[in-house]
Amino acid sequence: MAVTNLIILSGAVPGIRDLKWRPDPAAALGYLPHRAPNRYGPWTALSATPVPGERFRDQTTLTPVVRTVLPTDWTDQGTLGYWAFRVPAPIYGAVVAGRAILASLPEHVTLLVDGNPVTAARVDGTDGTIWLPQCIMIQGTSPTPTPYVNLTPDSVVVVVYQTLTNFVEPAPTQRDFYTIVPVAADGSLVHPPGQQGDVINILEVDRMDWIQAEEVRRNAWQFTLSGEPAHLMIRMTKGTPCDCLTGGQARTGCTSCYETGFVGGYYGAIDLPFIDPDVGTTTETTEGGRKVTRSSRSYLGPTPWIQAGDLIIRKNGERNVIANPTYKMPRGVLLQQEFDVALLPPGDTRYRIPLRPPLPPIPYDPAYQPKPGPAGEPVVSPADNPNVPWQNTQVVPEGRTVVFGNMNR
Numbered sequence: 001m002a003v004t005n006l007i008i009l010s011g012a013v014p015g016i017r018d019l020k021w022r023p024d025p026a027a028a029l030g031y032l033p034h035r036a037p038n039r040y041g042p043w044t045a046l047s048a049t050p051v052p053g054e055r056f057r058d059q060t061t062l063t064p065v066v067r068t069v070l071p072t073d074w075t076d077q078g079t080l081g082y083w084a085f086r087v088p089a090p091i092y093g094a095v096v097a098g099r100a101i102l103a104s105l106p107e108h109v110t111l112l113v114d115g116n117p118v119t120a121a122r123v124d125g126t127d128g129t130i131w132l133p134q135c136i137m138i139q140g141t142s143p144t145p146t147p148y149v150n151l152t153p154d155s156v157v158v159v160v161y162q163t164l165t166n167f168v169e170p171a172p173t174q175r176d177f178y179t180i181v182p183v184a185a186d187g188s189l190v191h192p193p194g195q196q197g198d199v200i201n202i203l204e205v206d207r208m209d210w211i212q213a214e215e216v217r218r219n220a221w222q223f224t225l226s227g228e229p230a231h232l233m234i235r236m237t238k239g240t241p242c243d244c245l246t247g248g249q250a251r252t253g254c255t256s257c258y259e260t261g262f263v264g265g266y267y268g269a270i271d272l273p274f275i276d277p278d279v280g281t282t283t284e285t286t287e288g289g290r291k292v293t294r295s296s297r298s299y300l301g302p303t304p305w306i307q308a309g310d311l312i313i314r315k316n317g318e319r320n321v322i323a324n325p326t327y328k329m330p331r332g333v334l335l336q337q338e339f340d341v342a343l344l345p346p347g348d349t350r351y352r353i354p355l356r357p358p359l360p361p362i363p364y365d366p367a368y369q370p371k372p373g374p375a376g377e378p379v380v381s382p383a384d385n386p387n388v389p390w391q392n393t394q395v396v397p398e399g400r401t402v403v404f405g406n407m408n409r
Contacts, residue, residue, distance in 0.1 A: 001026035001190060002197030003180040008204065014170035015098020017058045017202065019178060026190045027182035033058065034193040036177045037238055038267055039201075039304060043179070043193040046166065050183040058178075060095050062162040069157040075129065083151065089128030091161040098170035102126060103161065110160040113149055130159060175237060175307055177201050201305055205332030212333055219301050219336060227273030228315065233266040233353060235309040240264075253349050266311065269355050270304055274312055277320075277341065295342040302334045311350060312341060319344045319351055 005022040019033055030050030034043040035058065046058055065087075073085040092100045093108030103109060103125030111118040111132070122131040133149050151157075169176065179199045182190040191197070208216070242257035244250055250261040258265035277296035284291050300306065310322045325339040344350055 001182065003027075003031065003182060004198055005207075006178065006180055006198035006200055007206075008178060008200060008202055010202075013098060015060045015095070015168045017168060017178075019056045019058065019180065021054050021180050021198070023054050024182045024190075026184065028185035029183040029187060031056075032181045032183055032189065032193075034179050034181060036179075036194065037175055037236070038234055039177055039194070039199060041194055045193075056180075058168055059166070060098055060100055060164075060168050061166040062092050062095060062100065063165040064160055064162050066158065066160050069159060084122075084129055084131040085157070085159075087128040087130065087159065087161060088163075089126060090164075091123075091125045091128050092164050093123075093125065093162065098168065100164050100167060108161070112158040113151070114155055118149055130161075132157075175201070175234075175305065201334075203305075203327065203329060203332060203334060208333050208335075212330070212335055215335055216301055223273040223275070223301070227275055230272060230274035230315065231269035231313040231355065232272045232304060232306070233268040233311040233313060234270065234304070235266055235307070235311070236260050236262040236264060237307075238262065255349070255352055258353050259349055260309075266353055269313065272300070272304060272312075274314065275299060276314070277343075291345060293343060293345070295340060298339060298341050300337045300339070302336065305334070306337055306339060311344075311353070313355070319348070321350070 001024050003021045003024050007020050009018045009020070010016065021031075024031075027050075030052045031054070032050060033046045033056045035046055036043045046056070067087055069085045069087075073087065075084055075086050091103045091109070093103035093105060094101050103123045106120040106123060108123055108125070109120055109130055111120050111130070113132070118133060120130055121133045124130075132151075177199055178201075179193050179197055181193050181197070184190050239262035242250060242254060242261055242263050244254040244257060245261055248261075250257055250259045252259060256265075257263055260266070275298045277294055277298065280294070282293045284293075306322055306325055308323050308325060312320045312322065314320070320341045320343055323340045323342060325337055327334055328336040328338070
């Protein structure tokens, strides 16, 4: 069994997505919603326990953390009369319009010194530093002026702050996919996420009817005639920040993130049919050397879902960057994608992105299979594939199809 009829509805407040689905008899203990940055994962469970019922709200969530300040947490800020400590960063203060705001105000944290509430003097959520009010450390029994906060070597300082446990991008163009997995009576998943049941992205609000399905099928048939097998590399928008980041900007020429800011840089490669550019290449020689440029408009079916910054790698070694994608989406059903594709200049860092390691070639027609196998590689032209369900299999002696003959009778 698998969950079907999954739909996503965006709430009136940015950063909220409501998931609803049809009940599944196999869900003895409930359901586990999962989210992924692309169709094939990696999938992340959005709940630590099974969700009862057939609905779930995915939203940006902050979780409070109670921490007793350790001796190693204290730091010298170089300001006479003030003491500060540092907790694991970053820390957050609130969620505003779907976005998590870094802690910056005293009321964003709660301080207790020997059980007594104290208002922080300053909070820096970026590096997790919290300043206490002006105080003087009491050393033993030596006399001291009356401070705002009395600290002794035995004082216990407790801080309550918030960390980000779930983030939902308010912008609808952020790539996110959802699926729901039933939980069996023994607590195990009925099936792995993404392998059964509905998997939909945040732009889908309705189901494809038979007319739209036929449009997609005819589009795919055209790809078999004019499309060439190529690779798609999906640009990462989430992940582990790269060490090369400086002020939020990735270093040019970094071979760890390939200038995306996230380790790995790209997902892929994914096989897809590509409609090659219908314009010529322009070559010019300047003082800086030889420059080759080409830009044109192309199109694709409903999958895979592309965004600006993704790469298309042709079999001849050319690497093209996608820009200005537009989506044909009647009633929220993604039918076709159109985009600009521009040839990357020689020496671009993205030419250094490795593809999958050499594997035994396996014929794969991306127009008729959802995804390649472990060693999938489009090594034949789709038009040469004997498994393609051509619309007309018979040809009359005059060279016309049977359907053409019927139209003239």
